[in-house]
Amino acid sequence: MHLLKKIPAFLLVILSFTACTTSPSISGKIEGIEKENATVYLIQPATFQDVAASYLGKIIDSAIVKSDGSFRFKHLPTGKEPTLLELAVQPTGKTGSYLENDNPKEANYMPIVYQFGEPIHITAKYNEFQQSFKLDQPSEINKALLALRDIKSTAYQTYLAEKKWQVEEGDELMAKEHAVLQYQKALMEFADGTMQLFPALVALRWVSPEKDYERVPEFLVDQCNKWNKTQPDHPWVKQLCKKSEPENLPVLIGDEFPNIQLPMMTKDTLLLNDLLGKKLTIVDLWASWCAPCRIENRKVLVPLYNEYHEQGLEIVAYALESDEAAWKAAATRDGADRWLQASDLQGDDAPFLKKIRVRTIPANFILDSNGVVIVKNLHGEELTNLVESNFEK
Structure with a gap:
């Protein structure tokens, strides 16, 4: 009490205000x-x-x-x-x-x-x-997080809420994947547009809480490039960029597809670059046990091949098979034996998948005449439209 008496009253007010604020x-x-x-x-x-x-x-x-x-x-x-x-x-x-x-x-x-x-x-x-x-x-950065929360909620309600896909059915599995991608795009657009690091990183993690960016690796790379320009020393930016290194991601759009040796159904071993179409090549990953792959063969790839092969379209299919007889039977039944078929017959442990760093099928890469990936993982109507637009030019 004696010490407080020696402190002027106006200083006590200032000290009290400072402590509160x-x-x-x-x-x-x-x-x-x-x-x-x-x-x-x-x-x-x-x-x-x-x-x-x-x-x-x-x-x-x-x-x-x-x-x-x-x-x-x-x-x-x-x-x-x-x-x-x-x-x-x-x-x-x-x-x-x-x-x-x-x-x-x-x-x-x-x-x-x-x-x-x-x-x-x-x-x-x-x-x-x-x-x-x-x-x-809320501060500006917390306003951004609240806005992101609202975007996430709206996208979920629009594309995923109360949806019950029968994923054992090929069409429904692809419909689910498409819906998930639309949900993710809403979050990715936010991350691309914001200049606030933490909200962008939260959006990036909400895109895939399971840390699986196989279907959207270009987004990961773009975010690394964006934040590496403005905050290269932030430890989380360094961690993001480590995750987005090429050896951790599938082949990207804009990359030249690896010129891999392929063991063909005909027993030949051929380099991919020797198989490219004159205008467009679909590298298709499939399996006899994959329902959506089989539907894609019959409903999408057969009509496209019949229509555009002579004009410069090629399909190079790689099958995740361990049973050669099942592979050949499925290809014949679907009409997929019309185009080039390859497999190491090592199932999910296929060397081809490891080289292009893909774990999930159905998957595809659409290459130009030089073997550069122009787009990937298009299916159904989107794939048909892409091919048609390239041959109508």
Whole structure:
């Protein structure tokens, strides 16, 4: 008390104001909790791969939700740089770092960016945590994250919600893949358009929480190139660019397709470059046991081959087979024996797949006359339209 008397009153006011304005806090209120049976966790992803990933982020604090729905964290990052955090709500006793990613409406977490000294107050509903998540006076970067959340929710409702595909049916499996890609494109467009690193990286991780970018590797490369220009020293940018190195991704659009030796159904071994069509080549990956592949053979590739082969279209098919008799029978039955067929007869362990770094079929690469990939993984009507447009020029 004696010391305080020596400090002028106006200095006490300044000190008090400074303490209030720099005191960090993250607090909020969660609606829809009938009793004290929920805990909110504050999770800090240590790496790019940890973002939006269950069990990987570090729990730096937790707070039991009180009977009035309120909570407050006490232990926050002290660094001066903005930090990406995730708030996750769980029934008390459930693993805190579990993040629900299957359905945005049921997602139990929300990423935010925390800047030391800036208080954050949130409101949300317990059973629709991510979808209902709101911030009082959000910063620009958190506004971007909220906008991304809305884009994700709308895209999910548009393309995936309540869809029940019978994936054992070839047409339905391809329809599901197309719908997933449309959902991903909405997130990719956001990432391409924003100049905020953390929201872009969250979008990138929401594109595939499973970390599988086989169908959209060009997006990964584009994001690496974009952020490498502006923030090359950020550790997460370095991790992103490591993941987007050529040896980690399938052959990209714009790449020259590898001139691989192919063991043909005719027992010859031929180089791919010697098989290219005069104008267009479809390198088609298929298997006798792959229902959508078989449908594509009969409904799409046979008509295209019949119409355009003499004009410069070639199809080089590679089959993931271990049974030669089954391969030949399926090709004959589908009419696929009309075009070039190759297989190492080593099933999923095929050397060809390893060289082009592909794990999922059906897949295809459409090459120009020089063997450069101009587009890939087009199926059905989209593939037909692409081929027709190239021969109508």
